[in-house]
Amino acid sequence: MHSAxxxxxxxxxxxxxxxxxxxxxxxxxxxxxxxxxxxxxxRFYIAEDNEQAIRSEIRRLQLRYPDWTAPEDLxxxxxxxxxxxxxxxxxQIADGDFDGARSTIERTSTAYPEWTPSAQxxxxxxxxxxxxxxxxxxxxxxxxxxxxxxxxxxxxxxCERVNNxxxxxxxxxxxxxxxxxxxxxxxxxxxxxxSDILIATLEKSAAVASVAQLAELAEAARAQxxxxxxxxxxxxxxxxxxxVATGVTRPRVAGPAGSQTSTVTDLPAxxxxxxxxxxxxxxPQGLATRRPTVSAARPRPIGGGAAASGGGPAVLxxxxxxxxxxxxxxxxxxxxxxxxxxxxxxxxxxxxNSNRPxxxxxxxxxxxxxxxxxxxxxxxSYGMALAMLRLDMVDDAAAVAARTHFDKAQRLEIESQIxxxxxxxxxxxxxxxxxxxxxxxxxRVTGIVRRDLALLRGYAYLNSGQRSAxxxxxxxxxxxxxxxxxxxxLSEVLR
Numbered sequence: 001m002h003s004a005x006x007x008x009x010x011x012x013x014x015x016x017x018x019x020x021x022x023x024x025x026x027x028x029x030x031x032x033x034x035x036x037x038x039x040x041x042x043r044f045y046i047a048e049d050n051e052q053a054i055r056s057e058i059r060r061l062q063l064r065y066p067d068w069t070a071p072e073d074l075x076x077x078x079x080x081x082x083x084x085x086x087x088x089x090x091x092q093i094a095d096g097d098f099d100g101a102r103s104t105i106e107r108t109s110t111a112y113p114e115w116t117p118s119a120q121x122x123x124x125x126x127x128x129x130x131x132x133x134x135x136x137x138x139x140x141x142x143x144x145x146x147x148x149x150x151x152x153x154x155x156x157x158x159c160e161r162v163n164n165x166x167x168x169x170x171x172x173x174x175x176x177x178x179x180x181x182x183x184x185x186x187x188x189x190x191x192x193x194x195s196d197i198l199i200a201t202l203e204k205s206a207a208v209a210s211v212a213q214l215a216e217l218a219e220a221a222r223a224q225x226x227x228x229x230x231x232x233x234x235x236x237x238x239x240x241x242x243x244v245a246t247g248v249t250r251p252r253v254a255g256p257a258g259s260q261t262s263t264v265t266d267l268p269a270x271x272x273x274x275x276x277x278x279x280x281x282x283x284p285q286g287l288a289t290r291r292p293t294v295s296a297a298r299p300r301p302i303g304g305g306a307a308a309s310g311g312g313p314a315v316l317x318x319x320x321x322x323x324x325x326x327x328x329x330x331x332x333x334x335x336x337x338x339x340x341x342x343x344x345x346x347x348x349x350x351x352x353n354s355n356r357p358x359x360x361x362x363x364x365x366x367x368x369x370x371x372x373x374x375x376x377x378x379x380x381s382y383g384m385a386l387a388m389l390r391l392d393m394v395d396d397a398a399a400v401a402a403r404t405h406f407d408k409a410q411r412l413e414i415e416s417q418i419x420x421x422x423x424x425x426x427x428x429x430x431x432x433x434x435x436x437x438x439x440x441x442x443x444r445v446t447g448i449v450r451r452d453l454a455l456l457r458g459y460a461y462l463n464s465g466q467r468s469a470x471x472x473x474x475x476x477x478x479x480x481x482x483x484x485x486x487x488x489x490l491s492e493v494l495r
Contacts, residue, residue: 032067041494046074046082048487053495081108081115087482089121093128101125127155134164143171157184159192166204178208185209189220195228195409199235206239214239227408319346328354341370345380352383357390382410389417394425416446420453427456432464451477458489467493 038061045053058070085108092101102125105117130153137146146168150156156164165188172181185205192198198221205217218236222229315338322330323346331350335343348363364384371377381404388397401414423438439457443449449457458473471493478486 032065034061034065034068038064044487044490044494048491049084050491053491081112086121089117090124090482093125096128096132098125098129098132123155127153130156131161131164134167138167138171141174143175146171147175157187159188159194159197162188162192162197162201166201169204169208173208181208182213185217186220189217189224191224193224195225195231198225198228199232202232202235202239206243209243211240211243214243231409316340316343316346319343319350323350323353326353339366339370341367341372341380342376344370345376345383348380348383348387352387352390357387361387361391378404378406378410382406382414385414386417389414389421392421394418394421412445416442419445420450423453424456427460430463432460435460436464451480455485455489458493462493 042054042057042061045057054074061070062068085104089101089104089108092098092104105121105125109115109117130149134146134149134153134156137143137149150164150168155161157168165184169181169184172178172184182205185201185208188201189198189205192201202214202217202221206214209217214236218232221232225232315334319331319334322328322334328350332347332354335347335350338344338347344363345367348360348367351357351360351363361384364380364387368377368380368384371380381400385397385400385404388394388400397414398418401411401418406414419438419442423435423442426432426435426438436457439449439453439460442453454473454477458470458477461467461470461473471490474486474489474493478490
């Protein structure tokens with residue numbers, strides 16, 4: 001009996017074993033297929049058309065998954081349209097080839113039936129086309145068309161395209177609709193947070209605003225940029241005084257798109273934008289213009305007269321007028337023989353805008369020593385630090401910053417440039433962890449890190465053995481905007 005039972009149970013046991021073996025085999029077979037994550041690097045190399053990297057990655061996957069074979073048509077592994085195709089569409093949009101972009105989208109949709117262009121891509125194309133139509137209408141003096149296009153495409157009036165809003169306001173003024181122009185300025189003051197945009201908007205609004213309306217706009221601007229409240233109030237006071245003194249709105253002269261001019265001359269118009277690639281500026285132009293804080297009462301008479309001062313009020317006035325026109329050569333010629341502190345300070349800004357930082361440094365040093373006012377001394381010290389940074393005299397600039405009571409905006413500009421340059425220098429010395437520390441501090445101080453520096457930080461992570469951090473940095477940049485540089489970086493970290 002027991003023997004029979006043993007004989008009877010054996011087939012059941014064998015059957016159970018067979019089922020377990022089958023389940024194991026099925027599980028093992030499933031494990032021999034690369035996961036979606038495993039194929040990430042291969043997909044990237046396929047999009048890059050990097051044959052050597054593709055072969056190496058396939059060999060790596062086959063060693064890990066011996067039963068897996070790559071398909072003959074590798075594009076079958078792609079989850080969607082190759083990255084270079086999307087890049088081509090964005091490049092066509094950036095070049096203004098909107099018909100070409102639409103044609104590429106149509107061909108891509110045919111080749112990849114399951115693909116549809118993203119909402120972001122279509123919006124970028126739509127805004128690009130609208131921007132071109134708006135700019136053409138403005139250039140042609142067709143205010144009615146410009147207004148219609150702007151109303152139909154509110155994205156054109158976002159803060160990152162603030163020049164469109166200013167141009168729209170000018171079109172309204174030209175059409176005799178000052179109230180509508182004021183509404184544009186009001187919307188800008190209530191929406192944007194960049195202090196330079198807000199101040200420039202306040203300046204422009206004085207052409208159509210009453211004293212009460214100007215006060216309303218200034219209050220909105222202060223609410224948007226509390227840290228710049230003092231600067232905004234200074235501009236408001238000056239503009240209010242001009243409106244009250246004349247009894248009429250002060251005219252503004254409209255220049256080409258992106259280069260609005262102003263009749264206001266009591267700001268030192270030759271201040272330069274303190275960015276790594278210095279660009280000459282002569283007037284408020286939104287984000288492109290950063291100025292040192294200046295006294296609302298300037299220009300004021302300079303004691304001693306021209307004879308005693310070596311070039312005084314008359315020279316300073318003419319030099320500022322030349323700077324306001326962007327005529328740096330004329331400014332330098334007018335101030336060549338002056339030894340007065342205020343005039344030399346103005347000359348320093350003109351030299352800096354002329355890409356002559358060594359001359360600018362010399363002028364600023366003398367101007368700081370001979371400055372007739374504390375404000376001129378501060379402005380000259382600020383210019384001195386900027387000139388030093390242009391000459392890569394980073395430690396000297398830091399020393400100037402340490403002994404000077406710069407205002408918040410000036411200190412932020414100087415410190416950010418110092419951190420920028422020190423981070424790059426540390427990377428070049430292969431001190432990667434120190435470079436990362438400088439770039440991290442730059443991000444903490446300013447809230448952002450330029451794309452080129454973020455890319456450098458990614459390589460610093462990679463070179464210091466922090467591969468995961470490098471991959472995260474490169475992926476973030478690549479997802480923001482796919483470029484050859486971001487793709488090369490990802491290729492490096494995925495090897």
